[in-house]
Amino acid sequence: MNNSAQVKSYQEKSNEANINTVFWLRRIHKWLGLLLGLQLFLWVLSGLMFNWLDHKEVSGRYLLTTPEKSSIALQVDPTDVLKKYPNASSIQRVSRFNSEWWLIEDNNEQLLLDVVSLKSKRIAKPVIESEVNKRYPDVKIISTNLESERTLENRRFNLPVWRVDVSDEQESALYFDQYGQFLDIKTNSWRLFDIFWMLHIMDYSGRTDFNNALVIFVAAGTLFISLSGILLLFSVFKRQDFVLAGKNKRVPIQITSRNGFETEVFVRKNQTLIDALSKEGFDLPSNCGGGGTCGLCKVRLPQAEFNHQSSSFNKHQILSRNALKDGCRLGCQIDVTGAMTVELPEQVLKQQVKQGKVTASRFLTPLVKEIVLELDKGDELSFQAGEYMQFHCPEGSVELSYIQRPDFVDDYWRDNKINSLKGVRTDAIKRAYSMVDKPGRCRELTFLVRLEVPTDDSNTCGAGSSYLFSLVPGDNVSLSGPFGEFYAEQSDDEMILLGGGVGIAPLMSHIEYQLHVLNSKRKITLFYGVRDESEVLYLDKLSQLVDEFSNFQMVIALSNAKQHSRYAIGNISDVARYQYFKQHDSLPSCQFYVCGPPKMLSSTLKILSQFNVPDSKVRFDDFGSI
Amino acid sequence: MMRIKFLVRKTHKWLGLILSVQLLLWIVSGLYMTAVPLTNVHGNHLLKADDEVLLNQYSWQPISQAELEQYAPVSSVRLTSRLNQALYVLTTEQGLIYLDGETLEKVRPLTRNDIAMIAKKKFAYDAPVQSAVLLKQYPQELGGRNQPVWQVNFNAAFNASLYFHPVTGALISKRSDIWRAFDFLWMLHIMDYDERSDVNNNLLFLSALTALIFVTAGLWLLFYSFHRRNKKQVA
Numbered sequence A: 001m002n003n004s005a006q007v008k009s010y011q012e013k014s015n016e017a018n019i020n021t022v023f024w025l026r027r028i029h030k031w032l033g034l035l036l037g038l039q040l041f042l043w044v045l046s047g048l049m050f051n052w053l054d055h056k057e058v059s060g061r062y063l064l065t066t067p068e069k070s071s072i073a074l075q076v077d078p079t080d081v082l083k084k085y086p087n088a089s090s091i092q093r094v095s096r097f098n099s100e101w102w103l104i105e106d107n108n109e110q111l112l113l114d115v116v117s118l119k120s121k122r123i124a125k126p127v128i129e130s131e132v133n134k135r136y137p138d139v140k141i142i143s144t145n146l147e148s149e150r151t152l153e154n155r156r157f158n159l160p161v162w163r164v165d166v167s168d169e170q171e172s173a174l175y176f177d178q179y180g181q182f183l184d185i186k187t188n189s190w191r192l193f194d195i196f197w198m199l200h201i202m203d204y205s206g207r208t209d210f211n212n213a214l215v216i217f218v219a220a221g222t223l224f225i226s227l228s229g230i231l232l233l234f235s236v237f238k239r240q241d242f243v244l245a246g247k248n249k250r251v252p253i254q255i256t257s258r259n260g261f262e263t264e265v266f267v268r269k270n271q272t273l274i275d276a277l278s279k280e281g282f283d284l285p286s287n288c289g290g291g292g293t294c295g296l297c298k299v300r301l302p303q304a305e306f307n308h309q310s311s312s313f314n315k316h317q318i319l320s321r322n323a324l325k326d327g328c329r330l331g332c333q334i335d336v337t338g339a340m341t342v343e344l345p346e347q348v349l350k351q352q353v354k355q356g357k358v359t360a361s362r363f364l365t366p367l368v369k370e371i372v373l374e375l376d377k378g379d380e381l382s383f384q385a386g387e388y389m390q391f392h393c394p395e396g397s398v399e400l401s402y403i404q405r406p407d408f409v410d411d412y413w414r415d416n417k418i419n420s421l422k423g424v425r426t427d428a429i430k431r432a433y434s435m436v437d438k439p440g441r442c443r444e445l446t447f448l449v450r451l452e453v454p455t456d457d458s459n460t461c462g463a464g465s466s467y468l469f470s471l472v473p474g475d476n477v478s479l480s481g482p483f484g485e486f487y488a489e490q491s492d493d494e495m496i497l498l499g500g501g502v503g504i505a506p507l508m509s510h511i512e513y514q515l516h517v518l519n520s521k522r523k524i525t526l527f528y529g530v531r532d533e534s535e536v537l538y539l540d541k542l543s544q545l546v547d548e549f550s551n552f553q554m555v556i557a558l559s560n561a562k563q564h565s566r567y568a569i570g571n572i573s574d575v576a577r578y579q580y581f582k583q584h585d586s587l588p589s590c591q592f593y594v595c596g597p598p599k600m601l602s603s604t605l606k607i608l609s610q611f612n613v614p615d616s617k618v619r620f621d622d623f624g625s626i
Numbered sequence B: 001m002m003r004i005k006f007l008v009r010k011t012h013k014w015l016g017l018i019l020s021v022q023l024l025l026w027i028v029s030g031l032y033m034t035a036v037p038l039t040n041v042h043g044n045h046l047l048k049a050d051d052e053v054l055l056n057q058y059s060w061q062p063i064s065q066a067e068l069e070q071y072a073p074v075s076s077v078r079l080t081s082r083l084n085q086a087l088y089v090l091t092t093e094q095g096l097i098y099l100d101g102e103t104l105e106k107v108r109p110l111t112r113n114d115i116a117m118i119a120k121k122k123f124a125y126d127a128p129v130q131s132a133v134l135l136k137q138y139p140q141e142l143g144g145r146n147q148p149v150w151q152v153n154f155n156a157a158f159n160a161s162l163y164f165h166p167v168t169g170a171l172i173s174k175r176s177d178i179w180r181a182f183d184f185l186w187m188l189h190i191m192d193y194d195e196r197s198d199v200n201n202n203l204l205f206l207s208a209l210t211a212l213i214f215v216t217a218g219l220w221l222l223f224y225s226f227h228r229r230n231k232k233q234v235a
């Protein structure tokens, strides 16, 4: 493989790692957001309120005047006081209410003493009120109370405390200690501020302790919201967001997925959706190169309207009516004309690009090869039964005559003029092939490839299949995936598998999964149709499974048998119908998995609907034969 | 419906870009301020429990009326002590006046040795005084008042500094890097980068208002994120 393919694969790998990280970041961001978002809102709101409320108004002191200090004139002799209060830690002579006092601190208690009697004095209500008049002139006193109970408003003062309510706009309350010392004024602005303060520090009872566990815990949580948000910025911003000029010509596509992934890309108008998405790194699988015939490029447009008369649905006719109703469309048939929202299958977002080496390539029949490849050192693919990979086939061409082949193949090829065929890839293309292997984590992957030969007398054969035919051990390949919807449902109902030709590939995977991984006891019946005896693939393996597991049975049918055979004769769908369906008493409750060429597929689906098998019980894979 | 979601998402995304740094700073600073106990920020742990100073052990003289007259008008007189002497502190119109309790003379400021000794006695950690500096004015971390103060620095307890009154030797304040970090983060929190105290500044207003729109948009988007799409299986 050349260098550019290597480089690309690294980019795609890092892209994949990125998408996984983004998933997690998004998950953290949104769950923590759900949990703590409201508090974040309250923090910002209360913060804004602190900013908006003028702190002068909140403090309220601007309402007050500073009273003139009165002076002391009497002799100051602390001797007697200290005699009476020998443990006093502070002694002060002050002048208050027109007379002089000792203000002392004794055993952490403040006392106001009469200078003559040295007796502790409490201040009476009228004195307090006259103090209020001095500090806050022209205002009416509503009430004056000595409070000895804790309130939210007096929480910072020593009790008891005088509270004087006055009639101003702010419904202010002035606080004095019991010796008439002014403490503070509380206004309505302060009260409002205080509520927001409570919300801000999350101390709902005391409103003072901002070292409480709740607020620390929530702040730590929001730190993660913020960090994940900042990291997400790197993924939500695209270069186009900052290119103002380019933006006008581009339109936004919102990409979503069932797993919650969301992003937005900007793409040019007037191209198909599959192309537009691929340029942004979202590769939809495709087998027909945008021809509208493979159906792999299915996406969902949540806003699409369903109008079955509209002729525009012709382009999407490969999709079932139900799928169309649900909004499913072919990505290759949609033109980007304006902003739109697209839901992509999870697999498209999670797809990985793998590099591997071919380890074996052998002919099973003249037109079918089994190709085994090993992923590069240390790499594994984990996949489910029925899933497929897309092979990246580079530009190039294959002369079939150059392909090494055993005699039985050579004879057939000469008789059927296959020798002279050529496969041409004018562009790099991708082709889908199902894994034959037991699902799980695998280093080794096995695929069945059927050479597509012309039905007319042209000399070109399938571009993809000829490429895969040309691979020899040691060749490097790159492939992406896994993709698919051909999953088995967990159930104990009978499983009926119908396969035609190389359509056996995903069915092998399903059978192995049920029998060897799940150890399922459910009944499993395989109908396997090929043209003649020589085309029966994996006969040994299947026979062995029949011997080993009593719940597994198999019917093989030959459509082109020339002589008598130990197998049934006829189309596989007819054989199933007459040999099995007719006698079956609970066919609609079975689960059906159908994979084969288009003709076989359509006749089988028709027969199943005749037997009243609901659509929901039928899974089919319609590319296995290509 | 889709249009609105589109708009809300766009708002959240762009405002997120603009605000990202400040939002992170708000949260980180908030986390520090809540997680570090306030008493440590205030530096209460830096001090030894006071042994009680009994005024009784010193001797003093009364201040006579005539004496008071000299400094009139005097609004209060307090008896306190420094080192081993009683001290009167008079509040006058010219400021505070400090008189020796016995001689009633104005006292001289304490010496560096006195201050270092007091500081050593007060400091709760066993560490030597690293430096003692008489500052002409309160430093920024003390509020910058125009008044001299002794700054005593220790090489312990996160670069603790104790501040003392030059005359009385009373402890004025204590700081350590715990406080300094708090103060710095507070500045970032309220976005007042010079005074560190004006909560009513315009920058904060603008940021908080934008943040409010940003968070509201984010909450709005939650509604969509948790809105289950009905899972229809397509055969």
Ligand code: FES
Pocket (backbone or CB within 6 Å): A285, A286, A287, A288, A289, A290, A291, A292, A293, A294, A295, A296, A297, A298, A330, A331, A332, A333
């Ligand atoms: S790419 Fe094949 S149908 Fe769209």
